[in-house]
Amino acid sequence: MSFLKYPAYKDSGVEWLGMFPIHWTVTLLKRGYEVVLGKMLQPDSKNEDDEFLPYLRAANIQSAGVDARDVRAMWFSPSEKKSLRLLKGDLLVSEGGDVGRSALWDSDQECYFQNAINRIRSLGSNSTRYLFYWMVSIKKSGYIDVVCNKSTIAHFTAEKVAATPTPFPPPAEQVKIAQFLNHESAKIDTLIEEQQRLIELLKEKRQAVISHAVTKGLDPNVPMKDSGVEWLGKMPAHWAVSKLKFMTDRVVDCPHETPVYDPDGDYLVIRTADLDQGVLKPEGMYRLQHGEYLNRTRRSSLIKNDVVYGREGERWGHAALVPESDLFALGQRMMQFRVGAHVCPEFFMYQLNSVPVYRQGEVDTVGATAPHVNISTIVNYQMMVPPLTEQLQMSLHLSKALHVLDSLIAESIGMAELLRERRSALISAAVTGKIDVRSWQARAAPQTENQTEAALG
Structure with missing residues (x-):
């Protein structure tokens, strides 16, 4: 797949960002989004009107999205309930641990967040889904590790998040970029999952070959x-x-x-x-x-x-x-x-x-x-x-058979890694304006055999 470039570019004014489309703005993240750090852990009630409510930790923020299988609870005051409740579309960014790991909150359920998470909410019409991909891109590039000094105990504080240089296409274009990346990332993820399933099948085959040989000869x-x-x-x-x-x-x-x-x-x-x-x-x-x-x-x-x-x-x-x-x-x-x-x-x-x-x-x-x-x-x-001669024969047989399987496993692992790199490169190109996706349209899904027969009458 090939993409056009924008007609004209300008210098972003930020050395590590380089050139951007001429109609985009590059400024601090806080100019378009509100950044709020979550609440410190409070295991005990302090006032009679406190409520025991669910909250997210950094461990809940995964690269595949929010993992809500293990959500804990703590006490919140009425004012904290108002200021720290998550709304659908909020972007959550890890403050500690795997700093900068991001996920969108895509639920209407009542939930809050601990101080290991920064919540980012749009000011006006800016897209948090577009910003999610910007965060993925700068994490991959190493920018977040640098600003957090990851050689020590790293913290991506609300102040550091707010001060992150960020490209701002027009809001409608942000939405288009996010739609494009949702679609293309999903296709690549499907291919990665196919490789992962193949790897698991090959590992199961490997295990079966070993077990059969050493127990049945x-x-x-x-x-x-x-x-x-x-x-x-x-x-x-x-x-x-x-x-x-x-x-x-x-x-x-x-x-x-x-x-x-x-x-x-x-x-x-x-x-x-x-x-x-x-x-x-x-x-x-x-x-x-x-x-x-x-x-x-x-x-x-x-x-x-x-x-x-x-x-x-x-x-x-x-x-x-x-x-x-x-x-x-x-x-x-x-x-x-x-x-x-x-x-x-x-x-x-x-x-x-x-x-x-x-x-x-x-x-x-x-x-x-x-x-x-x-x-x-x-x-x-x-x-x-078995007799020693058979042990030697089986060992030689397994060495050869496993070499073939291990080569296939390595090939699939390499393919999955190439696909991940392809996805990262595509995200970076889209959010930095290296490719122009304004006219992009998702291709219609291919018709199934039954649909084709119905269409032909």
């Missing part, structure tokens, strides 16, 4: 027998079942103290966040200096082909192989396994990442606020033990 005609373990079901007749502890020569839990990190260190700490079903992601790992590395490895050092396993947190149950010796240390919530001579490390790792083994650990996590699997449960996981 590669030969579909092999005689089967009951494993005697509910979680495992039937298995090849010549396989054995063993507890995890009998497949390993070494089981080590992490030191129960937070490491002292150093971004200039030469050693890497493996945390649960660094694991993804057999894949170790060193690019995001924290680092240690030599002294702290020795402290973390005094009980056991990690060597090539050791298996690391997360036993706590949202990403518990993920395992991966250590790629080289004398470089990595266990982070919090991690365990180390060194398998026996009768076990292939890759096969052991794949089995830890399988659904039947995961379900055995789930027993400890049911109802827990923070998932945590006990070591006593882990060492007694029931595991399949």
